[in-house]
Amino acid sequence: MSRELSRRTKLVLYGVLMVLAVPFVFPTWWMVTSSLKPVADIFAFPPKLLPVDAELDAYRRVFELQPFGQQYLNSLYIALVVTVGTLAVAALAGYAFARIRFRGQNVLFLVILAGLLIPSEVTIVPLFQMFFKLGLVDTHWPLILVPILGAPSVLATFIMRQFFISFPGELEEAARVDGLGRFATFWKIALPLSRPALGAVAIFTFLHSWNLYLEPIVFLSSPEKFTLPQALTQFVDAYGGPMWNVQLAAASMTALPVLVVFVIAQKQFVEGLAHTGLKG
Amino acid sequence: MSQTDTTVGGVEAPPTRDRSRPYWTSRRRDQLTGYLFIAPQLLGSAVFVILPLILVVWYSLHEWNVLAGTFEFVGSENYANLADDTNLGSVLRATGLFSVGLVVFNLGLALLLAVLLNQKLRGTIVFRTLFFSPVVVSLVAWTIVWGFLLQDNGGVNGLLDTVGVDGPNWLRGEGTAMFSVVVVQVFKNVGLNMVLFLAALQGVPAELYEAAEVDGASRLRQFWRITVPMISPTILLTSIITVVGSLQVFAQIAVLTQGGPGTSTTVLVYYLYQQAFQFHHFGYGATLSIVLFVIVLALTVLQWQMRKRWVHHES
Numbered sequence: 001m002s003r004e005l006s007r008r009t010k011l012v013l014y015g016v017l018m019v020l021a022v023p024f025v026f027p028t029w030w031m032v033t034s035s036l037k038p039v040a041d042i043f044a045f046p047p048k049l050l051p052v053d054a055e056l057d058a059y060r061r062v063f064e065l066q067p068f069g070q071q072y073l074n075s076l077y078i079a080l081v082v083t084v085g086t087l088a089v090a091a092l093a094g095y096a097f098a099r100i101r102f103r104g105q106n107v108l109f110l111v112i113l114a115g116l117l118i119p120s121e122v123t124i125v126p127l128f129q130m131f132f133k134l135g136l137v138d139t140h141w142p143l144i145l146v147p148i149l150g151a152p153s154v155l156a157t158f159i160m161r162q163f164f165i166s167f168p169g170e171l172e173e174a175a176r177v178d179g180l181g182r183f184a185t186f187w188k189i190a191l192p193l194s195r196p197a198l199g200a201v202a203i204f205t206f207l208h209s210w211n212l213y214l215e216p217i218v219f220l221s222s223p224e225k226f227t228l229p230q231a232l233t234q235f236v237d238a239y240g241g242p243m244w245n246v247q248l249a250a251a252s253m254t255a256l257p258v259l260v261v262f263v264i265a266q267k268q269f270v271e272g273l274a275h276t277g278l279k280g
Numbered sequence: 281m282s283q284t285d286t287t288v289g290g291v292e293a294p295p296t297r298d299r300s301r302p303y304w305t306s307r308r309r310d311q312l313t314g315y316l317f318i319a320p321q322l323l324g325s326a327v328f329v330i331l332p333l334i335l336v337v338w339y340s341l342h343e344w345n346v347l348a349g350t351f352e353f354v355g356s357e358n359y360a361n362l363a364d365d366t367n368l369g370s371v372l373r374a375t376g377l378f379s380v381g382l383v384v385f386n387l388g389l390a391l392l393l394a395v396l397l398n399q400k401l402r403g404t405i406v407f408r409t410l411f412f413s414p415v416v417v418s419l420v421a422w423t424i425v426w427g428f429l430l431q432d433n434g435g436v437n438g439l440l441d442t443v444g445v446d447g448p449n450w451l452r453g454e455g456t457a458m459f460s461v462v463v464v465q466v467f468k469n470v471g472l473n474m475v476l477f478l479a480a481l482q483g484v485p486a487e488l489y490e491a492a493e494v495d496g497a498s499r500l501r502q503f504w505r506i507t508v509p510m511i512s513p514t515i516l517l518t519s520i521i522t523v524v525g526s527l528q529v530f531a532q533i534a535v536l537t538q539g540g541p542g543t544s545t546t547v548l549v550y551y552l553y554q555q556a557f558q559f560h561h562f563g564y565g566a567t568l569s570i571v572l573f574v575i576v577l578a579l580t581v582l583q584w585q586m587r588k589r590w591v592h593h594e595s
Contacts, residue, residue: 005400014403017396021410023467027425028417030435042428046442047435089320096317100310112321115329117580119528121549122573123332125556125565126339130332149324157321182313211419213531214549218557229420233535244428251421262416 028255035059035249042244058249065243066231067224068250075228076257078143079209085148086156086205087198094160095186099172109161115154120146121214128218142219143227147209156201163197164190203261210258228254333573339566347560358567367543367551374458375547375575379526381462386522387515390470394477395503408478412471419468423535426464427451430536457537457545465532469525473518480514481507516587523579527572548572 005013029049034042035058036051062068096102097109131142147153167190175185216230223234232254235247343354362368393411397404414422429435430450437447450460484507492502508515530549533539539546539554552572556565
């Protein structure tokens with residue numbers, strides 16, 4: 001649909017887009033600005049778009065009320081380990097399913113693909129029991145092992161396989177002629193060329209881990225082991241009411257790493273997403 | 281690796297085996313590499329997907345109380361409890377309402393945004409980024425902010441107040457709570473579907489529209505007769521992703537409504553969590569997990585069957 005639009009249609013379209021953008025943009029803007037306002041100003045209406053007497057008090061209290069620094073590190077290192085681990089597992093398996101012929105390939109692929117049909121919520125009860133018996137409840141192991149090896153990485157494997165299928169075979173032939181083995185071909189030729197797919201999978205995986213909520217509240221009980229989404233809901237006063245400015249300050253801080261990652265990799269992410277999504 | 285292989289074969293093997301033996305070894309070596317490459321994923325699937333799936337069936341036939349340390353076989357008792365559970369009806373209803381609401385609003389809005397952004401307009405990249413931005417905000421953070429905005433004295437009602445409308449207490453009203461949860465979730469994730477639709481729209485050949493224009497077809501007619509059929513594979517894909525995702529909703533419910541008021545927003549996963557991890561009814565929780573699994577499976581199969589009917593071309 002690339003027909004020229006009249007000036008008037010364009011103006012109308014811009015108007016519609018701007019109105020539509022409000023509920024997408026305002027909450028985030030309001031979250032960040034309100035975290036800098038005194039409590040009374042948070043409830044002011046019409047909302048002050050910028051904090052008048054900006055203060056960092058709420059940010060100080062975030063760290064006083066909970067081991068927030070520790071919780072931040074927990075989320076960060078879990079997400080990073082899960083991302084790197086998933087990339088390794090999914091790239092290897094995706095490459096093998098796409099480029100190597102071995103017996104039972106299709107059956108094994110279907111077995112793994114079944115993971116896509118089974119939401120992790122279905123298996124949360126037995127997984128809890130398994131980790132309970134191993135004495136790993138209230139550790140980070142369930143939050144690391146299950147995403148890397150279990151159902152969440154199946155989608156990553158699938159995406160990598162789709163990518164490697166469309167990979168030009170001549171490059172591999174050339175590598176073989178040069179005497180490279182399978183792993184060397186994978187590591188030196190295929191992997192460097194699969195950066196767009198790896199990028200999309202990496203951001204996907206990072207976001208997924210960063211947002212995980214059910215699993216942390218099921219597996220973790222000590223505040224110093226909490227992850228961020230879990231910690232955010234703990235900023236309540238003595239009556240169980242939320243401490244809004246503190247919650248908003250903490251929430252603003254959780255948006256930061258993802259925003260940084262996103263700004264750096266936005267193009268790659270959106271393209272990778274559209275690309276891999278369509279091929280599925 | 282394969283280089284040594286060939287040399288050894290070439291030097292030592294008798295002429296008849298000269299061709300077959302190196303072929304075999306490299307092929308077998310390749311097979312072995314294949315198995316090694318998929319080993320972590322295969323082992324992970326076995327331990328963290330297949331085994332738990334078998335266990336969840338096994339547990340659903342038992343009464344398990346971790347605190348009391350009891351684990352006894354009760355046969356189909358948990359399944360009989362499903363029928364007696366007075367909450368289950370409203371839980372399934374809430375789950376269905378959420379899924380239907382989410383799919384309709386999400387796909388509708390995603391398609392609208394994609395069509396708008398596919399026009400010849402400057403600055404569409406900026407708008408695309410704006411609509412996509414909630415995707416990168418942490419889910420719980422996004423939900424907390426909306427929880428504040430939807431309070432009785434929150435921003436949404438303040439806005440309604442300025443136009444003279446007395447807004448309800450969104451999250452505490454039987455009728456409005458589910459609607460609110462759906463809307464919050466739609467704004468969070470619609471950007472993902474929008475991007476997928478946008479990519480699909482850009483793949484529709486412009487000649488089709490030009491031809492329709494010549495035939496005097498209206499814009500709306502072009503949309504229904506050309507755009508929708510051409511992007512139907514993407515509509516199928518996004519609807520499967522959205523439906524399955526909608527059945528997994530948990531954090532939004534836990535943060536916004538805790539399943540209330542009453543059980544009006546208690547969706548299946550939230551109910552499963554309450555039964556298993558708050559009331560420690562692990563056996564019954566396992567039974568609810570199977571209900572969830574059956575629903576996901578049935579819907580996926582159904583949608584896959586439907587594709588034959590309304591997906592016009594497969595990429």
